[in-house]
Amino acid sequence: xxxxxxxAVVTERLHLVRETDEYVDLRERYESLADDxxxxxxxxxxxxxxxxHLGDAREYxxxxxAHWDDGNGVVYAIRPRDGEQGGGEAPRASDGRAVDDxxxxxxxxxxxxxxxxxxxxxxxxxxxxxxxxGRGYSGERAAALLALAFERFxxxxxxxxxxxxxxxxxRAVEKYVERFGGERxxxxxxxxxxxxxxxxxxxxxxxxxxxxxxxxxxxxxxxxGRDDRRKSR
Amino acid sequence: MPVFPETMRTPRLRYExxxxxxxxxxxxxxxxxxxxxxxxxxxxxxxxxxxxPKAASDELDRFGSAFEDGExxxxxxxxxxxxxxxxxDPVEPSEAPRASDGRADGVxxxGDRxxxxxxxxxxxxxxxxxxxxxxxxxxxxGRGYASERATALLTVAFERLDIEVASVAHFEGNENSxxxxxxxxxxxxxxxxxxxxxxxxxxxxxxxxxxxxxxxITAADYRDAGGxxxxxxxxxxxxxxxxxxxxxxxxx
Numbered sequence: 001x002x003x004x005x006x007x008a009v010v011t012e013r014l015h016l017v018r019e020t021d022e023y024v025d026l027r028e029r030y031e032s033l034a035d036d037x038x039x040x041x042x043x044x045x046x047x048x049x050x051x052x053h054l055g056d057a058r059e060y061x062x063x064x065x066a067h068w069d070d071g072n073g074v075v076y077a078i079r080p081r082d083g084e085q086g087g088g089e090a091p092r093a094s095d096g097r098a099v100d101d102x103x104x105x106x107x108x109x110x111x112x113x114x115x116x117x118x119x120x121x122x123x124x125x126x127x128x129x130x131x132x133x134g135r136g137y138s139g140e141r142a143a144a145l146l147a148l149a150f151e152r153f154x155x156x157x158x159x160x161x162x163x164x165x166x167x168x169x170x171r172a173v174e175k176y177v178e179r180f181g182g183e184r185x186x187x188x189x190x191x192x193x194x195x196x197x198x199x200x201x202x203x204x205x206x207x208x209x210x211x212x213x214x215x216x217x218x219x220x221x222x223x224x225g226r227d228d229r230r231k232s233r
Numbered sequence: 234m235p236v237f238p239e240t241m242r243t244p245r246l247r248y249e250x251x252x253x254x255x256x257x258x259x260x261x262x263x264x265x266x267x268x269x270x271x272x273x274x275x276x277x278x279x280x281x282x283x284x285x286p287k288a289a290s291d292e293l294d295r296f297g298s299a300f301e302d303g304e305x306x307x308x309x310x311x312x313x314x315x316x317x318x319x320x321x322d323p324v325e326p327s328e329a330p331r332a333s334d335g336r337a338d339g340v341x342x343x344g345d346r347x348x349x350x351x352x353x354x355x356x357x358x359x360x361x362x363x364x365x366x367x368x369x370x371x372x373x374x375g376r377g378y379a380s381e382r383a384t385a386l387l388t389v390a391f392e393r394l395d396i397e398v399a400s401v402a403h404f405e406g407n408e409n410s411x412x413x414x415x416x417x418x419x420x421x422x423x424x425x426x427x428x429x430x431x432x433x434x435x436x437x438x439x440x441x442x443x444x445x446x447x448x449x450i451t452a453a454d455y456r457d458a459g460g461x462x463x464x465x466x467x468x469x470x471x472x473x474x475x476x477x478x479x480x481x482x483x484x485x
Contacts, residue, residue: 004257004286004287004290071287071290071291072287115285115287117284117285117287117288118284118285120284120285152258152286153285153286154261154285154286155285
């Protein structure tokens, strides 16, 4: 199928690169979400189980690559750009197979845009590792994905949700929903799952009209892959 | 290797196999459902507009498979240099500018690739018959492009595929199509076969069915009329999408 999603999205402070072996080394991905790397607070709100072994990381990336191949969504790894390393942590040695952008820092988290094409609706979500909390990265990532959803894909609405107890997410989401003129749709009971248990979610939406009328035009660059359609023939 | 030519050229237009020439976003822009200004253009077509870029992408994939399999050829039609509007696609005033595709200043920058429509050829091999079709975007109506495109499709049918009969039809009430079809059917000595009532379902059966007026041209008609020597199949000098437009002039 022809490529729909950009391979990378560049914002003022963040570099979002497609979650695939080509750009994110599996070992690096494993170490960033391994059981012993995550704090209790991170695990509490994580939408995934911490990795016990490399096989977990393999499966995690496979799911994301399949999502891309279906054309129904994209998952980006979030890397802070120059000078935005994780709170005092030494940067991990890159093995050179990761993204060939010297500016890019550690894996700070992940951002997703999923499409309900028939409804012309997008769903955005993200998580950040704890050292990167409180920097406004979530809002910056959301702005970039909103631009992608409305300006490139011409969607009618973008929705997002957070677990009722997740105060950090609530603050981050409320801030960018207000910036783009969206609204809180309501609470939905047992709408998500965390660690195998159902949780109540709060859902928000931003329509295309909201986005247009907000006058906000995020600074963002989309980087497309090489078009190998013709070459493959 | 496909049975159809991947590129063609006529005096004012050039043609490229659509799934090579056009990406999902360009196709979506030209066909999308939300584009009010396009509504009148689709009054006499059976296909529904692509509702989102993924549908456009899937459709291009289907065009590509059908082209490879020899069932149906679909070509994008582009203006050749020197034609009016050949240096950019006028944006209709009702359309909101979108920063993402550089149309904010009222003209979509397309370089030498002004995409004016789509030509298609359906093969009924066992009947030794092809059916010809065309879609032109509204700004390019009334210039005789549909008739010019027909000469290319007839050349493919009779000189490349060795088919016996080419057909064309329009829906009752579509006066624009009627005029352009009569013009070239006359040139090539074809005949009007008749008018078939309630022949094509409309809106999936929810509306009054279409009546269809159908015409055919035989290989003998085409040859007696002198063929269409102005058509070039597989010309070497059709520029690839990224080429500089000046190269075409230099090599033609």
